[in-house]
Each structure stands twice: as structure tokens, then as C-alpha cells.
Amino acid sequence: MAIKYNLIEKGQPGVVGGGTKKWYANVAPDGELSVDDLAKQIEKFSALSEADIRGVIIALENVIQENLNNGRIIRMDKLGSFYPGLSSNGAATKDEFNSSFIKEAYVNYRPGKRIIDALKAATFKKADWL
Incomplete structure (x- = not known):
């Protein structure tokens, strides 16, 4: 496809x-795919039930959230890495800077090699509704 x-x-x-x-x-x-859709598709490649897979996905989401909030990088082997980033306003001096200058925290994602390679091999098709 x-x-x-x-x-x-x-x-x-x-x-x-x-x-x-x-x-x-x-x-x-x-x-788009929901957690339920992902669980159904993963079940085809696993000995686990759909309910077990759904539970693992939700638990993984919770663990990723907690660790990103603690400034940790989450490396998921071939899936890639998630890591926190910040956007801030600048201060005139290092001593002047404090956490109120930080505008937002966000998530960066760096895909793993297999995902990068899959997209390099992608084909393209103009959408039918144009």
C-alpha cells in the first residue's frame, strides 16, 4: 500500500x-489506529490475548509518560527513542535565567533504523479525493 x-x-x-x-x-x-486496533493487529503475531496486549500498551504509555516527565530518554530498540525537549525564552545573562523562562516541554521522537528503512522504501499515490 x-x-x-x-x-x-x-x-x-x-x-x-x-x-x-x-x-x-x-x-x-x-x-488512524486506536489502541484496540493495534492490539488486534499485534495479536496476530503473538501468543498473547488482545486484552493482555492492550494492557501492555496502556502500561507502556504510563511508563513513558512518567519517565519523560523525569527527563529520561526512552530507547525502544528498533522502534526508536523518545526524549524530552524544551522551548524557552532567552535571558540576557546566565544568572538571570530561571524556570519561568521555559515556555513548554515537548516530546521528540527519533525513529529506529527499521522504521527509517521502511519509509525509504515507501511508494506514493495521489489521494483520490483531489
């Missing part, structure tokens, strides 16, 4: 009025 895309027109960044506009590909999502 191919990754579906649609086209969007974008202007040049930083140019008043958008400058010369060009067309770019944008992923057209082809549905």
Missing part, C-alpha cells in the same frame, strides 16, 4: 505577499 498525498500551494517564507508560490506534497492520512 502507498502513502497517499495531496498538494498544497505555499508562498516563499519571509516574502511579503508570499512571493512565488509553488505546489508541495502533503500526506493525506488514510485513517
Whole structure:
């Protein structure tokens, strides 16, 4: 199956009025999967029941949340790594900076080699609804 895309027109960044506009590909999502959907699919490759798999996925979500909130990197072998990031305002001096300068915390994800390789081998198809 191919990754579906649609086209969007974008202007040049930083140019008043958008400058010369060009067309770019944008992923057209082809549905989504819930935890239940994932559990059903994983069950086909496992000796565990759907309910057991669902429990493990939910527990994994809780463990990832807790550890990201404690500043830890979560390395999940071939799946990749999750790690916390911060966005902050700048301070004039190092001594002036305090935690109130931090605007938000967010999650970074770095895919593992197998996921990267899978996307390198992806094919593409223009979405039918365009």
C-alpha cells in the first residue's frame, strides 16, 4: 500500500505577499489506529490475548509518560527513542535565567533504523479525493 498525498500551494517564507508560490506534497492520512486496533493487529503475531496486549500498551504509555516527565530518554530498540525537549525564552545573562523562562516541554521522537528503512522504501499515490 502507498502513502497517499495531496498538494498544497505555499508562498516563499519571509516574502511579503508570499512571493512565488509553488505546489508541495502533503500526506493525506488514510485513517488512524486506536489502541484496540493495534492490539488486534499485534495479536496476530503473538501468543498473547488482545486484552493482555492492550494492557501492555496502556502500561507502556504510563511508563513513558512518567519517565519523560523525569527527563529520561526512552530507547525502544528498533522502534526508536523518545526524549524530552524544551522551548524557552532567552535571558540576557546566565544568572538571570530561571524556570519561568521555559515556555513548554515537548516530546521528540527519533525513529529506529527499521522504521527509517521502511519509509525509504515507501511508494506514493495521489489521494483520490483531489
